[in-house]
Amino acid sequence: MTLIKSISGIRGTIGGPAGQGLTPLDVVKYAAAYGSWVATQATDSKLIVIGRDARLSGEMVSRLVAATLQGLGLDVLDLGLSTTPTVEMAVPAKKAAGGIILTASHNPKQWNALKLLNSKGEFISETDGQQVLALAESEAIDFAPVTKLGHYATDSTFLKKHIKAILALPLVDVEAIKARNFRVVVDAVNSSGGIAVPMLLEALGVATVEKLHCEPTGDFAHNPEPLPEHLRDIAKVLEKGGFDLGIVVDPDVDRLALVSENGEMFGEEYTLVAVADYVLKANGGGNTVSNLSSTRALRDVTEKAGGSYAAAAVGEVNVVTKMKETNAIIGGEGNGGIIYPELHYGRDALVGIALFLTHLAKSGLTMSRLRISYPSYFISKNKIELTPEIDTDNVLVQMEKKYSKQPVNTIDGVKIEFDKEWVHLRKSNTEPIIRIYAESDSNATAEHLAQKIIADIKEIIAVKA
16 A cells, blocks of 8 residues: 655555554544644635545545545635546635645556645645645644634536636637537546536537537546556547547546547647647747656747746646746646636636637647647656665766756756757655666667666766765
8 A cells, every 4th residue: 555645645556454544543543634734724715615636535535635624624615526627716706715636646546636726726835835744743633622623615517617718718719619500429438427527518619529428427448547558448539530529538637648630649848839839829929838857849849939948857736836927828848738817826627628729720720730739859757766765866966977968947847958859857755766768769769868878877876885
């Protein structure tokens, strides 16, 4: 069993001994710590918004969280079956003190998690996260007396409000989408997206929606991470012809993957590139942000539009911070995460769908033609396992020194630039592993670059030995 405690939340596999998996005792412990932290914040609100994806443990975890928060004297507004971005938007809309999203995102069905939000509906900062973890470990939790227990209420209207806000965005053109009479296949991996995405597409005037794995049972029909190797079902439907595109979301609907009309993957990295291209052109330029492990293509389209690109450390909270610093008009992560500040500062597959369909409709192109209009890069993802006694931080320092004549970014591991190629080295926070991402203009050269870096690391290790 696994329990991972991080600054942004608590995730783990359901069951097993307390402290080794996400057991009911662990859910209560960390929900209580978060609620206690909320009570220390400068806010007049006692309201916490919660919502969940459709995974099998969702109802159980939700009830535990709600009751724990009530026990602290906090009021709970439960959105029930919802999406991560919907909960994020509901927090400031209700002037809540914070929010908890009960989802393990792309992890398999045996996982669940408590994702923690501040009063802005954004993931809590590293400092705040450390305070929550410290409270949990100290177990210095002061529960409310019986006369001051919190209240519990439900609200199933926020998904409709979320969609209404998307439709009101100036860059979402419903009439242009209607005019294209799009025929779309949706794979929502039997979670919340099975409700949210068809509802959005209907509101956008999409002509035909073929639902695939859209029953929100939580019994995921395939590995829920929207990678090409997991999306054979939707690819086969599109290969037969008759549809314009496929839309795939992860269980909590913050990641968006697209499939072309011929069944070929558009590429998760290019979800953000395509949407950013549309937003930048419509805006007459602007700044963008993605994390260090995302494709260079975003930088290319940004600079072509006359804007500036900036890279952030990996993690949504880091991307959001950099977007605010640079006044970016769009940003996100290369895993299909779109962050559009005009709506809210959070990854949102629903707004990504609306902006992308507008872009595709106005372009007059097919999906496959649109894809080849962008710079083509390939990312090779590798890792090298180290023995526990090896100092991984020192390995990264030595790599930085070895390539000191190249542009090097060290805000999150070591990223080395080689003209239009790059390699990013990051150590794992939970195991002795260095992750190695390399990008180039072909699979072969990206893989060659990654193997060259792996050889360099092994040489450093051998010298130290």
